[in-house]
Amino acid sequence: MNLASHALSEIEKGQSARLALKKISSKYNITDWKLRSKVHAIILETIRRLNYIDWVINISLKGTSISQLHPYIRSILRLAVYHLKFLSLRSSQIFPVSVRIIAKKLGKKDARFVKAIFQEIERKDLTIYFMRLSESERIGLQLFHPTWFVRYLFRLIGRSEALKLMKTNISPPHQHIRVNTLKIDPDMLQRKLSEEKIIVSTDSDLFDVLNVKKAQRPLVHSSCYKKGFFYIQNKASALVTHILNPQENDFVLDTCAAPGGKTTHIGQFMKNKGLIIALDSSSKRMRELIKTSQRQAIKIIQPLLIDSRSVTFIPEKLFDKVLIDAPCSSTGAFWSRPSRKWTVNKRLIKWLCQIQWSLMEHASGLVRPGGILVYSTCSLTIEENEMIIERFLKLNPDFRLTDATPFIGVHGFRGLNQCQRLFPQINNTDGFFIAKLTRRM
Ligand SMILES: C[S@@+](CC[C@H](N)C(=O)[O-])C[C@H]1O[C@@H](n2cnc3c(N)ncnc32)[C@H](O)[C@@H]1O
Numbered sequence: 426m427n428l429a430s431h432a433l434s435e436i437e438k439g440q441s442a443r444l445a446l447k448k449i450s451s452k453y454n455i456t457d458w459k460l461r462s463k464v465h466a467i468i469l470e471t472i473r474r475l476n477y478i479d480w481v482i483n484i485s486l487k488g489t490s491i492s493q494l495h496p497y498i499r500s501i502l503r504l505a506v507y508h509l510k511f512l513s514l515r516s517s518q519i520f521p522v523s524v525r526i527i528a529k530k531l532g533k534k535d536a537r538f539v540k541a542i543f544q545e546i547e548r549k550d551l552t553i554y555f556m557r558l559s560e561s562e563r564i565g566l567q568l569f570h571p572t573w574f575v576r577y578l579f580r581l582i583g584r585s586e587a588l589k590l591m592k593t594n595i596s597p598p599h600q601h602i603r604v605n606t607l608k609i610d611p612d613m614l615q616r617k618l619s620e621e622k623i624i625v626s627t628d629s630d631l632f633d634v635l636n637v638k639k640a641q642r643p644l645v646h647s648s649c650y651k652k653g654f655f656y657i658q659n660k661a662s663a664l665v666t667h668i669l670n671p672q673e674n675d676f677v678l679d680t681c682a683a684p685g686g687k688t689t690h691i692g693q694f695m696k697n698k699g700l701i702i703a704l705d706s707s708s709k710r711m712r713e714l715i716k717t718s719q720r721q722a723i724k725i726i727q728p729l730l731i732d733s734r735s736v737t738f739i740p741e742k743l744f745d746k747v748l749i750d751a752p753c754s755s756t757g758a759f760w761s762r763p764s765r766k767w768t769v770n771k772r773l774i775k776w777l778c779q780i781q782w783s784l785m786e787h788a789s790g791l792v793r794p795g796g797i798l799v800y801s802t803c804s805l806t807i808e809e810n811e812m813i814i815e816r817f818l819k820l821n822p823d824f825r826l827t828d829a830t831p832f833i834g835v836h837g838f839r840g841l842n843q844c845q846r847l848f849p850q851i852n853n854t855d856g857f858f859i860a861k862l863t864r865r866m
Contacts (some may be wrong), residue, residue, distance in 0.1 A: 427526055428453065429464050430500035433471065436764060437496055442468050458642060471507040471723045473595060473763040474569045478506045484554055485545035498539060501527055506546065516547055565590070569595055571766060574756070579809065581838075582848075589850040594760045599853050600637040601628070602644065602655040603663045603686075606720050607693050609654045611635060621647045630833040631667060633693075634660050653720040658686045660760065661803070661834075661847040661854035666690040668829045668845070668859050669799045672744050673698040678744040680733040680788045683710030683770070685717040685726075687750055692723030701726045702744075704733040743793035751781045753802035753809050757856020760849045778808050785817055789824065789864075798824065798862045803855050810846075810858035811839045817862075829861040 428449055435445035447467050455461060471478065482491050482502050491499055505523045520543040528536035553700070555563060556744070563574040568591040578587035602625065604611045611633060618635075623644065625635040625765045634656070644650055644657055666687055671677050671694045680695045682703035691701055703726050705711050711730050718726045729736075736746075754774050755765040779788055785800060792798045802809050814837075818824065829845040834852055837844030837860070844860040 426501070426522055428455065428460075428528055429467050429471075429504055430497060430526070431462065432468050432499035433503060436468065436472065436495045437500075441765065442472070451708055452542060458646065458839055459823075462643060467504070467507070469763060469836045470511065472767075473501070474507065474511065475763075475767050476571065477566045477569055478503050478510070480554075480566055481506050481510065481546060481549075481551065482542070484549055484551070484716065484822050485542055487545075495531065495535070497530060498527060498535060501539065502542060505543070509546075521525075526788065538730050551594070559859075564591075565720075569763075569766070570759070572709065573771060574766070574769075577806070586850070590636050590848060590856075591851040594763075596654070597758075598761045599660075600640075600644070601658060601660040601854075602635050602637060603634045603658040604635060605653055605689075605693060606633055607697060607722065608652070609649075614649060617649050618647065621681075627643070628660060629662055630831065631660060634663050635659075636660075651723055656686060656689060656717065656721065658690070659855045661852065661857035662686055663690060664833065664845075664847070664857070665748070665750065665799065665801045665832070665859055666694060667831055668861055669694075669746055669748055669797065671695050672701075675699045676742070677701045677745045678788065679703045680747065680749045680784060681705060681751055682728070683707055683714040685714030687748060688714060688726055689718050689721045691725045692718070692725050693721070694723060697722075697724050699701040699725055703728045704731055704736060706730070706732045708764060734783055736787075736791070738791055744796060745793060746797045747788050747792045747799070749781075749784050749788050749798070749800045751777075751784055751800065751802050751809075752863055753777055753781070753801050753804035754806060756805040757803040757847075757849070757858075761855060774804075774806055774808060777804075778813065781809055781813050783814070785813060789817070789821060789862075792864045794864050796829070796864050798864065799829075799859065799861070801857060801859045803857050805848075805856045805858075807838055810860075811837055811841050811844065814841060814844060814860045814862075815839065823865050824862045825865060827861045827863045829859050834859075 431449045432445045432613050450461055480492050485841050501523050506517050524540050527539045561575040563573050565575045570591050571619055604614050622641045624639040628634040639648055662815055671691045673696050679688045679689055683705035688703045749805045754769045759766050789798055826843040828843050834845045834847035836842040847854050847857040849856055
């Protein structure tokens with residue numbers, strides 16, 4: 426409980442769950458990976474249900490709200506409600522421990538305050554409060570999604586499909602790995618992983634993707650991972666490189682490259698021949714890209730820490746292929762990254778659209794005549810996807826849409842049939858959008 430609440434407080438500051446746990450584990454010298462995995466699962470499942478948990482707590486607070494509480498108290502309350510409501514533990518098993526932790530960390534006054542909130546939580550009949558809500562608010566609480574997103578999804582894909590999608594998002598996520606075919610073939614990797622008690626199966630769509638069925642320990646601890654035999658990558662993300670289809674000796678630009686999942690996959694397709702210019706504006710993520718490419722022994726990547734909208738190249742040296750894997754709302758990745766549900770809103774999406782548009786406008790000028798431009802996001806919104814492509818095609822008649830093959834998802838919306846969308850409830854992957862454009866000769 427103590428470890429989890431510290432990690433939750435770190436996540437509130439913007440850290441990812443994995444990094445928050447790493448930081449707290451090294452602070453308290455926790456080396457037992459089983460304990461770390463257990464805490465990681467508790468944190469993720471608490472975050473997945475955060476709107477419901479906060480709603481329960483807010484109802485029990487008088488004259489204040491959860492956002493105004495001390496971050497540590499907030500974390501302890503959230504974990505206690507998660508254990509009580511979703512792990513079927515009795516309040517007598519949870520509350521006294523939580524109060525003791527608060528007393529030790531913050532003092533008796535705060536412990537008394539927390540005890541009073543627990544008494545309120547036990548006393549409240551939630552059904553009365555629940556009945557006062559609108560339908561989309563109720564569905565949002567039952568399926569742990571923000572109300573604006575419930576309404577958005579209903580309009581986008583219809584009620585029945587939206588409910589299926591949100592139910593998928595709250596089930597345990599699928600895990601895929603992408604085989605580094607420069608180092609090992611998929612069959613051999615499958616055998617080597619089974620020696621490490623990691624059970625995988627081949628994928629019927631993509632030859633270099635394996636579906637993880639069972640793993641007794643985190644994949645990053647496996648020797649196959651450390652040797653660069655595979656990269657942990659969602660199948661939908663791996664599909665992007667298949668659609669870009671880079672070839673040996675190509676000259677490729679990856680405009681939003683870090684942490685390098687697609688860049689290294691591109692290098693793999695190119696069999697380490699040719700050149701990939703990998704741009705990103707985040708130094709932290711770029712460091713990851715460098716580590717990832719070293720582990721996978723991809724030697725043709727030239728990383729550049731820069732805003733890709735400020736890059737210019739001479740007309741004689743335009744690119745054969747350009748990838749824009751744009752920063753986005755991640756509304757398609759709520760399944761694997763549940764914390765994103767609570768940080769995205771419509772204002773942020775509007776702002777992201779402006780960045781996506783400017784990335785597209787700039788990078789398209791760097792594609793050689795006859796060259797390929799691929800635009801992808803892990804967002805479900807049409808504003809970040811089809812509407813960007815429609816506007817681009819209207820203003821850039823020298824580009825035409827091309828079939829985004831291999832086609833394993835569903836067609837793009839608004840008649841953009843050559844674009845491809847993937848959905849968690851249909852494809853068992855993150856939600857993705859991929860458009861492929863060719864610059865006319
Ligand atoms: C979706 S992530 C890319 C993921 C990466 N392609 C992969 O497969 O591992 C988007 C990236 O865009 C970067 N980014 C955002 N704005 C940028 C800009 N103006 N120029 C370059 N990179 C940018 C972010 O730092 C982030 O790493």
